[in-house]
Amino acid sequence: MSAEEKIISSEILSVEGIEVIYDESILGVSDISLKVLKGEIVAILGANGAGKSTTMKAISGIAVTERARVSKGDIKFKGNSVLNIAPHKLAHKNIVHVLEGRRVFEHLTVEENLKSGTFLHRPTRAQMNSEIDQIYHWFPRLKDKRKTLAGLTSGGEQQMLAIGRALLTKPELVLLDEPSMGLAPILMQEIFSIISQLNKENDVSFLVAEQNIHLSLRHAHRAYLIESGKVALSGTAKELSAREDLHQIYLGVEEVL
Amino acid sequence: MTLFLEALIGGLLAGTMYSLVAIGFVLIFKASGVFNYAQGAMLLFSALTLVSLNEFGFPFWAALVMTIIITVIGAILIERIVLRPLANRNVMTLFMATLGLAYVIEGMAQGIMGAEIRGFDVGIEDLPIFWGDILISQFDLVAAAVAITMVAILALFFNKTRIGISLRAVADDTAAAQTLGININRIWQIVWAVAALTGLVAGMAWGARQGISFTLSLVVLKALPVLIIGGFTSIGGAIVAGLIVGASEALAETYIGVHIGGGIVTWVAYFVAIGFLFYRPSGLFGDIEIERV
Numbered sequence: 001m002s003a004e005e006k007i008i009s010s011e012i013l014s015v016e017g018i019e020v021i022y023d024e025s026i027l028g029v030s031d032i033s034l035k036v037l038k039g040e041i042v043a044i045l046g047a048n049g050a051g052k053s054t055t056m057k058a059i060s061g062i063a064v065t066e067r068a069r070v071s072k073g074d075i076k077f078k079g080n081s082v083l084n085i086a087p088h089k090l091a092h093k094n095i096v097h098v099l100e101g102r103r104v105f106e107h108l109t110v111e112e113n114l115k116s117g118t119f120l121h122r123p124t125r126a127q128m129n130s131e132i133d134q135i136y137h138w139f140p141r142l143k144d145k146r147k148t149l150a151g152l153t154s155g156g157e158q159q160m161l162a163i164g165r166a167l168l169t170k171p172e173l174v175l176l177d178e179p180s181m182g183l184a185p186i187l188m189q190e191i192f193s194i195i196s197q198l199n200k201e202n203d204v205s206f207l208v209a210e211q212n213i214h215l216s217l218r219h220a221h222r223a224y225l226i227e228s229g230k231v232a233l234s235g236t237a238k239e240l241s242a243r244e245d246l247h248q249i250y251l252g253v254e255e256v257l
Numbered sequence: 258m259t260l261f262l263e264a265l266i267g268g269l270l271a272g273t274m275y276s277l278v279a280i281g282f283v284l285i286f287k288a289s290g291v292f293n294y295a296q297g298a299m300l301l302f303s304a305l306t307l308v309s310l311n312e313f314g315f316p317f318w319a320a321l322v323m324t325i326i327i328t329v330i331g332a333i334l335i336e337r338i339v340l341r342p343l344a345n346r347n348v349m350t351l352f353m354a355t356l357g358l359a360y361v362i363e364g365m366a367q368g369i370m371g372a373e374i375r376g377f378d379v380g381i382e383d384l385p386i387f388w389g390d391i392l393i394s395q396f397d398l399v400a401a402a403v404a405i406t407m408v409a410i411l412a413l414f415f416n417k418t419r420i421g422i423s424l425r426a427v428a429d430d431t432a433a434a435q436t437l438g439i440n441i442n443r444i445w446q447i448v449w450a451v452a453a454l455t456g457l458v459a460g461m462a463w464g465a466r467q468g469i470s471f472t473l474s475l476v477v478l479k480a481l482p483v484l485i486i487g488g489f490t491s492i493g494g495a496i497v498a499g500l501i502v503g504a505s506e507a508l509a510e511t512y513i514g515v516h517i518g519g520g521i522v523t524w525v526a527y528f529v530a531i532g533f534l535f536y537r538p539s540g541l542f543g544d545i546e547i548e549r550v
């Protein structure tokens with residue numbers, strides 16, 4: 001195997017110049033290209049409205065449910081195009097999307113939420129329980145709240161639940177949309193540490209959308225900075241952290257908006 | 258006092274049937290946000306299928322099994338042909354689709370099975386039984402037992418089975434459910450089938466009481482006040498509201514109806530429902546939004 005082939009085979013996700021349009025009229029993103037390699041944590045950084053969520057919804061297929069479609073470009077998962085595949089089928093292909101805003105099933109208990117993540121691969125009851133115990137091991141707070149309605153738990157707990165539930169689908173790639181949104185700094189740290197740990201120990205790849213640049217660059221391997229629907233800058237976390245103009249670019253975006 | 262208890266108990270028993278009809282609406286509304294106007298037509302269609310097969314010569318149990326199969330297939334077809342192409346459209350479009358559907362189903366039922374009133378003999382004689390001084394209709398008692406059994410089965414289904422939990426997940430957040438690999442089209446087919454089967458049970462109970470005719474599809478109008486009182490998204494609410502409506506009708510009939518002449522049962526439910534609209538617009542247990550902490 002040549003070096004080049006090796007890189008291609010370890011490439012898990014490749015977004016190739018996509019344009020996404022909502023309602024046949026509103027431009028969501030105009031030109032996004034990015035890659036995620038196996039075992040990487042990649043951050044998508046950008047201000048509110050830059051197009052982070054739209055990019056993720058295009059990858060997971062959830063865009064369709066918001067009447068959006070990919071009008072240009074292609075998205076490949078492990079070398080095959082995944083455009084126009086129904087979102088529930090993408091979950092079967094081991095891509096899981098943790099939607100922005102902690103979308104737990106409010107009227108289900110914490111444990112029922114976790115169970116719903118396991119149904120995909122039809123475990124036996126014993127398997128299901130041991131998989132859920134594994135999540136309780138990562139997120140001990142969830143165990144204390146197992147019988148509580150998810151809608152009544154705290155923001156941090158809901159974010160952990162949403163992540164834990166997604167992990168139970170046994171993904172190879174997790175799309176994580178603004179996990180730190182609205183959380184206290186200490187909880188943000190906790191969540192990102194767990195992401196790093198999961199990434200190291202279980203070899204799960206993560207694509208994380210964030211507005212919190214510093215925190216993300218501390219945990220990500222590489223990052224893309226997007227600005228009104230286009231990639232403005234990309235590089236390794238180290239390179240980007242070293243750039244002094246990073247905040248100007250980022251803040252510049254905010255001013256435009 | 259005897260008169261009061263008799264009216265109350267009779268009303269509550271009859272109310273379980275209102276609950277059952279309302280549950281059919283709640284199931285579909287909860288899972289997909291559609292107010293299924295065709296619920297009454299579906300109920301009529303399945304009850305009519307049952308009596309027609311029975312008249313045709315099939316024994317009751319065989320006819321029932323066949324009706325269940327036809328009802329489930331019908332529900333799956335409705336989801337596939339009518340609702341799936343309209344997925345992600347607005348609520349009004351979906352409501353109009355079910356309105357059209359109601360007339361198609363009624364027309365089909367009439368075309369295939371005729372328009373005359375059918376008796377529906379389930380083999381229970383309506384002999385009154387006494388409980389102390391209080392007279393209770395045996396028929397109401399059986400119908401209520403059937404309704405309660407149906408509710409218990411639904412409760413088990415929703416809380417203990419994987420499909421039941423998936424259904425509730427879809428009802429809470431359709432997009433999040435899809436990201437976990439839950440196929441919402443299949444879930445909607447199951448919801449429509451369960452709602453249709455609930456309709457079949459309700460149709461049997463109502464049909465046995467008043468015969469099966471096209472007026473049966475007007476139970477929609479009976480269900481509406483129950484839904485207003487109980488909330489459109491709560492099965493528990495539908496049960497309690499059905500009982501409230503049943504009891505108010507019986508009590509109004511007994512105490513007020515005698516003074517102003519009959520006919521009060523046709524509007525008292527709406528009267529109570531409007532009262533509730535002032536007092537609790539989202540219904541007894543209607544979606545009280547859980548605050549995010």
Ligand SMILES: Nc1ncnc2c1ncn2[C@@H]1O[C@H](COP(=O)(O)OP(=O)(O)O)[C@@H](O)[C@H]1O
Nearest residue numbers: 022026027028047048049050051052053054066
């Ligand atoms: N459901 C939607 N319908 C129409 N336009 C949308 C929708 N969601 C996002 N957009 C638009 O797409 C653009 C990108 O938004 P989004 O991807 O949500 O940004 P971010 O996640 O970076 O904050 C914005 O201009 C936004 O207004």
Ligand SMILES: [Mg+2]
Nearest residue numbers: 052053054100
């Ligand atoms: Mg976003």
